Amino acid sequence: MLFTVVSRSLAALCNHGFEKKAEYSSHEFERPTYRKHMLYATIGVGVSVATLFGIKNKVQAKSVAKDASQPQKLIGGEFRKDLPVYRATDVAKRDSKENRIWVSYKRGVYDVTDFVAKHPGGEKILMAAGGATEPFWGLYAVHFAPRVMELMEQYRIGNLHEDDVIETPSEEDGPYGQEPVRNKILVARSSKPCNAETPPELLIQDFITPNDVFYVRNHLPVPQVDPLYYELEVTGIGIKDKSFTLDELKKFPKHKLVMTIMCAGNRRSEMNKVREVKGLEWALGAVGTAEWAGVRLQDLLESLGFDPKTNKAAHIQFEGLDLDPASSPYGASVPIRTALISDVILAYEMNGEPIPRDHGYPIRACVPGVVGARNVKWLGKIVLSHEESQSHWQQRDYKGFSPTVDFEHADWKSSPAIQDLPVTSAICNLKEGDVVQPVNGKVTVKGYAWSGGGRKIARVDITCDKGKTWHVARHDPGDKSGQNVGWAWTLWTAEIPVSQSGTVEIWAKAVDDSYNTQPETFENIWNIRGVLSNAYHKVKVHVQ
């Protein structure tokens, strides 16, 4: 109870952070007195980390096997004799586009006004306006990279006074000090927040992906939620407001849902080879399938008087309990038409176990057919609204653009928020450069295929002669279980005759039951964020 009350108060005070930025920045105590607790409660309502995150988990987070974004030895933010010295109070005055936007990092002071439009994270950069970047970079550790430091130096205008340089919290006490333990087999794409994918060979081992190897896509530190104090607030147009405890949610009929979740950035690394994009370097493992179980959203809403025939809400907004440095929760929404599909559940189980912390403990929204980003984890609030979620992730991220549009010219309002994902497929048993020994003149190719919106996979076609001959793959067991209506992927196998030895390029393309198919190449679907990267999967192998 306390937890929910506190987090809701924070959210209410911040009102999603960005609009109220001026107000937030005007708190004098926030900048020079910044200390580690402020990472969690920068608006100074006196909430301790322990209270906010519930009971502390004693198990320390282990870092996953390969970690592409571990802080490297950085050169950056050093004192430069050729530049003037500023105090933190000087920097604090430069917190809006009108007055210029300054930030500091270690001893460096930077004028980033002209960089705002180019920032891959969009206007989130404004949270740091007039102050130090360290606390934010503590949350988005991707910044601790030599290329970021080089870029920053282009905007360098001065030195910060040595008395004003902020103290960096130790790893254990920092926002990522309480992450869950993770399976080392996951392939890390960033550690803070944790983003890690399933190796291809594990994806096709079974129709259901085990919890501990299921890909992790976090935007912020994993909140620690005490189930005893957990509450889900439900509010908005045409329903009675109510907060549900976990026990109350579990009293509704339990509904199972076999559902695939995929990140909008899955297979981004392939698009990145055509031309550089901004985002995590996902290979093809930011996808997985689980049996989720929980309360039907429909049942929950009907218990509050919801009537689908008269209700005027156009969107259902979900808010997570994971908070950014301004205490704004992660947020997303789905159109009401999607939300009312009877299979949408608020899940408390994943493959028969309580949902693991990395996947949304204690409650995750499961909206089948819809991109991972809208399947909000650590669900704290549901709002029926006329509007989409106004969160950064709904409005200025997870959208597609024309290949010619760059960050500076992207009109975010012009593109729809990604909901249903387009059809895709991937070869999982062979990787670029593999040496393959045919059996009876045939090479076995295995992989997955999936499409959003409940569209079943109609067919997977494989070619190893650039489309002259196509072979139809057979569907592996699992997808015909009748447990889903196209919400889950299709695993497939094809035996392809190869007549010659040497280099062979194998292509996979899926067709869904709306007969949409994958585009042939990445060039014509390229987009700044590297999302929706669903061109044919092509793997070159050497046949012996």
Added chain:
Amino acid sequence: MLFTVVSRSLAALCNHGFEKKAEYSSHEFERPTYRKHMLYATIGVGVSVATLFGIKNKVQAKSVAKDASQPQKLIGGEFRKDLPVYRATDVAKRDSKENRIWVSYKRGVYDVTDFVAKHPGGEKILMAAGGATEPFWGLYAVHFAPRVMELMEQYRIGNLHEDDVIETPSEEDGPYGQEPVRNKILVARSSKPCNAETPPELLIQDFITPNDVFYVRNHLPVPQVDPLYYELEVTGIGIKDKSFTLDELKKFPKHKLVMTIMCAGNRRSEMNKVREVKGLEWALGAVGTAEWAGVRLQDLLESLGFDPKTNKAAHIQFEGLDLDPASSPYGASVPIRTALISDVILAYEMNGEPIPRDHGYPIRACVPGVVGARNVKWLGKIVLSHEESQSHWQQRDYKGFSPTVDFEHADWKSSPAIQDLPVTSAICNLKEGDVVQPVNGKVTVKGYAWSGGGRKIARVDITCDKGKTWHVARHDPGDKSGQNVGWAWTLWTAEIPVSQSGTVEIWAKAVDDSYNTQPETFENIWNIRGVLSNAYHKVKVHVQ
């Protein structure tokens, strides 16, 4: 009343024709005594044409302007001295695969057993087994073509006795003698049945396509239905059976729906250029948008006790009042999930007028987002069922296949029936070879884009340098009317800068809000029936 009773009895007797073929063929009176009325009632229940088709329309059908399938002077079916003579009774014995399948045409007798698997119309050919092809070809006039005659001659085994050659009905008394008057501006692709498309420049003239230039796609002769005697039979799982008169249907609340309908074969002619396909040579005008009005299917079903939460039906089958030579109605079905979208209507108006005869008078099923073939015209019956429609058009037509699959190897059960169509677009103001004069260095490009399943068009991208630079088209007024949720097309305009004179290839590609996009070329989506022909639309023009 009489009309419905009669047509239902016929349907019941025939039970979709194919399964009961043996029984049907055993009627002795049907073959040698075949005369023109038998085109309508081949099973001899003594129903006259006038009764079956209600009051005769006195207006004679005018043929549309260009007619690609008008009977040409044919060479075929002549007496051949080198072959034996058979009586009709000999031919009649050869009516199954076990006994061989013989048919006659004029003086020719043919053994088509080995052709059945290759027949583009599938097992419909079996309707003629053991008898004359003329009555069936009278319905499917596409057969009256020199290439068909040449093909037939390969299967020639004998001559029919001259006394047994059947009389061909005159045009006026034939099955197509009572077709509606049509606008000559429509471009005909076949005349019997009538298939004619809208010229491209008319498609983009207005968001709404006028009734008289709306494309016509008929599978059989247009039935003449007397509104006084019309009844719609509704039956099946979990509902009370009932037949509704037109007046009874009109007593339900009237619901309007702005909806685009597209033929699965639209743009087939482009795919046909890559490799020959079977089907009508549609250019890009087998599509149109109208405001339909009628009864909500949901309201109708609820009046019969339908409960969406408990009903076990998986499909809703629609049957037309247009009958094939075996008196089987045209039929199709949609999944129950699609049928229960609240916008599905049984329309009696098209653009504010009673639906014209060519478009389904008096009632047409309007299932938004779904291929034209399932929007059954002249609706006579609705059945809630566990099964899909077993009609030829649902089971052995309107399906997609892998590019390598030919007619002989097509496993029709393996492919899903086309429902939602994939995203497509077309350039309508410019055609191949046009000479274009840029204005202020820009060429104006206009067209349409549409996607099935209610997926709105997110973006239309145009390039005239093969994808090096893409230009985002603006959406023309109309699609933001709020009158539809993605059920209707988007008309668009782009002004493309061209720096050089000479030949320029313009490409259009659309992206829908599931971010599916068009495939780049036809090669990799080629299929035997030439359906789902949605690759980039490419037009070469000469810039001055």
